[in-house]
Amino acid sequence: MKRILLALALTGLTSAAMAADAGLPVTPAPGGAAVYIISPANGATVGQDVTVRFGLKGMGVAPAGVAKEHTGHHHLLVDVKELPAAGQPIPNDANHIHFGGGQTETTLKLKPGTHTLQLELGDQNHVPFDPAVVSKKITIHVK
Numbered sequence: 001m002k003r004i005l006l007a008l009a010l011t012g013l014t015s016a017a018m019a020a021d022a023g024l025p026v027t028p029a030p031g032g033a034a035v036y037i038i039s040p041a042n043g044a045t046v047g048q049d050v051t052v053r054f055g056l057k058g059m060g061v062a063p064a065g066v067a068k069e070h071t072g073h074h075h076l077l078v079d080v081k082e083l084p085a086a087g088q089p090i091p092n093d094a095n096h097i098h099f100g101g102g103q104t105e106t107t108l109k110l111k112p113g114t115h116t117l118q119l120e121l122g123d124q125n126h127v128p129f130d131p132a133v134v135s136k137k138i139t140i141h142v143k
Contacts, residue, residue, distance in 0.1 A: 023117040029129035030070050033058040035119045042138040048112065050140065052076060054119055055106040059133070060120040064100030072121040072129060076106065076109050079116055083134060098126065110142045123135055 038053035040046050054074045062071035075090045076097040077083075084090045092098050099106065117140060121133040130132075 018105070024087060024089070024125060024127050026127060026130040027123040029121075029131055029133050030058055033070075033121075033129070033133045034135075035121050035133050036047075036135045037117060037119060037138055038090045040138070040140050042136075045143055049107055049109055050141055050142065051105060051107045052117060054099075054103075056104075056121070059121065061102045061104060062124070063102045064098070064122075064126060067124045072123050072133065074104065074117065075120045075122050075126070076108075077116075077118040077120060078106070078108070078110075080118065083120065083132060084128060086128055086130065090120060090122050090128065092126075098122075100126070104115055110140075112142050114139060114141050116140075 031134070034057045036055040036057070038055045040050060040052065054076075056074075060071040061073060062068045064073055076099070078095050078097065081094050084096065090096055090098070097106070116137050118137040119135040120128055122128055
């Protein structure tokens with residue numbers, strides 16, 4: 001009896017681990033979709049309060065939680081070395097800033113130094129599209 005209970009417990013743990021690895025459903029991106037940073041320009045020197053304007057081509061913007069075909073919302077990646085994992089929600093922290101209300105610009109307060117900025121579009125669940133809709137990474141210098 002103990003062996004049967006142990007086997008059932010191990011089976012349950014294995015199934016849970018496999019489900020966690022499977023991630024969330026991924027929304028396909030339409031062909032030609034592109035996200036980009038309108039401003040500041042790559043290499044720009046800016047003040048500590050910097051306004052970042054977002055651009056999007058081939059898709060529309062919709063708030064998080066709204067499931068409308070060919071739409072998503074912006075996430076600004078600040079000083080992020082690697083893109084968030086596919087099939088998992090984009091983290092929400094000081095380096096992964098969510099714009100779930102459908103915003104298309106923001107003003108950041110950055111410390112002096114060199115910083116990178118990159119946009120990634122997420123679906124209604126903050127999950128990156130497949131293929132990922134990401135901008136080129138730009139570098140700015142904060143004085």
